[in-house]
Amino acid sequence: GAVVSQHPSRVICKSGTSVKIECRSLDFQATTMFWYRQFPKQSLMLMATSNEGSKATYEQGVEKDKFLINHASLTLSTLTVTSAHPEDSSFYICSAPRLHREAFFGQGTRLTVV
Amino acid sequence: AQKVTQAQTEISVVEKEDVTLDCVYETRDTTYYLFWYKQPPSGELVFLIRRNSFDEQNEISGRYSWNFQKSTSSFNFTITASQVVDSAVYFCALSEARAAGNKLTFGGGTRVLVKP
Numbered sequence: 690g691a692v693v694s695q696h697p698s699r700v701i702c703k704s705g706t707s708v709k710i711e712c713r714s715l716d717f718q719a720t721t722m723f724w725y726r727q728f729p730k731q732s733l734m735l736m737a738t739s740n741e742g743s744k745a746t747y748e749q750g751v752e753k754d755k756f757l758i759n760h761a762s763l764t765l766s767t768l769t770v771t772s773a774h775p776e777d778s779s780f781y782i783c784s785a786p787r788l789h790r791e792a793f794f795g796q797g798t799r800l801t802v803v
Numbered sequence: 804a805q806k807v808t809q810a811q812t813e814i815s816v817v818e819k820e821d822v823t824l825d826c827v828y829e830t831r832d833t834t835y836y837l838f839w840y841k842q843p844p845s846g847e848l849v850f851l852i853r854r855n856s857f858d859e860q861n862e863i864s865g866r867y868s869w870n871f872q873k874s875t876s877s878f879n880f881t882i883t884a885s886q887v888v889d890s891a892v893y894f895c896a897l898s899e900a901r902a903a904g905n906k907l908t909f910g911g912g913t914r915v916l917v918k919p
Binding site for chain 1: 846847848850853894898906907910912914
């Protein structure tokens, strides 16, 4: 079964609204989680590293005020896309690393902003 | 900086043909991990293999095989006797070795279309 649960799997929202995406580790604690974005027919690009109990680390070019990350517990990280616009439409996917193992990925969230 | 290049953007084959996906990487780290993931149309990432930089043994798993050549910084993936269900996008990825599950640098992906 899934070891990282991501919700929702699909969301359609109106331009200007905010959307929250949850990434939850099941059966293990994740002090770090990664958020990736994938535009249609493109590769996955790391957006930010979510750290439990501290501020997220954002990759160059990613607006931290637009993509709010909260890692309030050892099993939950959330990504909030604030004031979403059509250009934010993308596939967002989280992963939780495990020491000496491959990272486990969530199922992904397909966001469409209309 | 790490970089992963998958030169083939799309490959189309007829069922039962073999298909090889190329992956070339760049890293300054002496220890690192390489991965292959499959992404079917539904979008989830399916883990296929992890290889550390000290293990150059080739690996076979069913119809899948991997050829790791450190001398040429390549980690190629072959699907033997392809099936329609193999149709997907395949990503090669690289991570630092401090923890195998650390953040990944992905290649551009290769879309494989297997026709019946």
